[in-house]
Amino acid sequence: MELDGRVSLVTGASRGIGKAIALKLAELGSRVAVNYVAIEESNKADADGVVESIARLGGEAMAVEADVRDSGAVKAMVDEVGDRWGKIDILVNNAGVNRDTLLLRMSDEAWDDVMGTNLRGAFLCTKFAVRYMMRQEWGRVISISSVVGRVGNAGQSNYAASKGGIIAFTKSVAREMGSRNVTVNAVAPGFIVTEMTDKLPPETRENMQSMIPLQRLGRPEDVAELVGFLAGDKAGYITGQVITIDGGAFP
Numbered sequence: 001m002e003l004d005g006r007v008s009l010v011t012g013a014s015r016g017i018g019k020a021i022a023l024k025l026a027e028l029g030s031r032v033a034v035n036y037v038a039i040e041e042s043n044k045a046d047a048d049g050v051v052e053s054i055a056r057l058g059g060e061a062m063a064v065e066a067d068v069r070d071s072g073a074v075k076a077m078v079d080e081v082g083d084r085w086g087k088i089d090i091l092v093n094n095a096g097v098n099r100d101t102l103l104l105r106m107s108d109e110a111w112d113d114v115m116g117t118n119l120r121g122a123f124l125c126t127k128f129a130v131r132y133m134m135r136q137e138w139g140r141v142i143s144i145s146s147v148v149g150r151v152g153n154a155g156q157s158n159y160a161a162s163k164g165g166i167i168a169f170t171k172s173v174a175r176e177m178g179s180r181n182v183t184v185n186a187v188a189p190g191f192i193v194t195e196m197t198d199k200l201p202p203e204t205r206e207n208m209q210s211m212i213p214l215q216r217l218g219r220p221e222d223v224a225e226l227v228g229f230l231a232g233d234k235a236g237y238i239t240g241q242v243i244t245i246d247g248g249a250f251p
């Protein structure tokens with residue numbers, strides 16, 4: 001299989017897009033560390049559920065707790081995976097939150113919370129994980145940005161800034177890592193049906209769908225297929241790119 005012998009770490013993998021990515025990487029043969037943050041009791045149970053699903057498919061996985069905003073926790077998580085499986089080949093920066101409101105009503109806390117999880121989290125995980133990749137001269141960093149990071153969106157200036165930041169971060173780190181055979185790419189999904197988008201009013205969902213040439217909302221599995229491809233050897237000459245996956249809404 002394409003990812004046989006590989007070790008992957010997926011942040012925010014207890015549900016939604018991260019869960020679909022964890023399952024896909026395992027299906028392709030990778031061992032997978034399923035990151036979650038222990039804010040509620042159910043978070044651990046969800047992550048354990050993903051680990052069990054992977055085991056049922058004949059794969060190997062472990063749940064690893066860390067708040068991606070916390071430097072010490074991220075370092076400990078990366079080392080836990082490295083100690084257990086000897087290396088980290090693939091990092092997927094997926095953990096993300098949104099706290100949508102118009103700029104004039106946006107609190108400092110809503111700004112810091114979104115930037116902290118989405119952008120600082122990607123920075124910290126990448127910084128610690130690439131050490132393993134550089135040593136072995138093979139690695140994949142794939143970060144989940146958003147079309148909103150490319151085109152902006154009213155009511156999401158914090159979220160859009162964090163996702164645009166991921167794009168600039170990706171392009172910069174790709175330039176730093178190229179000589180070590182570590183590719184660094186971003187994926188920019190459009191509207192994907194998950195708990196994050198379930199919170200939106202029905203009319204917003206209908207508006208979004210009417211803008212999509214392929215005439216359906218995206219599924220977590222659509223994003224997971226793309227991440228699975230970018231993680232493999234066949235994508236070895238792609239780096240510093242942002243690949244939009246949105247049914248054609250924002251070409």
Ligand code: NAP
Binds near residue numbers: 039093117144
């Ligand atoms: P989701 O269902 O809300 O899942 C978010 C995940 O992030 C959860 O597993 C959550 O863990 C985790 N997380 C949140 N804060 C964290 C922290 N501080 N440390 C570690 N993990 C944390 O969201 P989703 O829709 O699957 O989104 C996944 C990614 O895709 C996000 O980066 C999002 O911005 C991006 N994206 C989504 C869409 C969309 O339409 N859905 C579109 C474009 C981009 P817990 O379960 O433990 O809270």
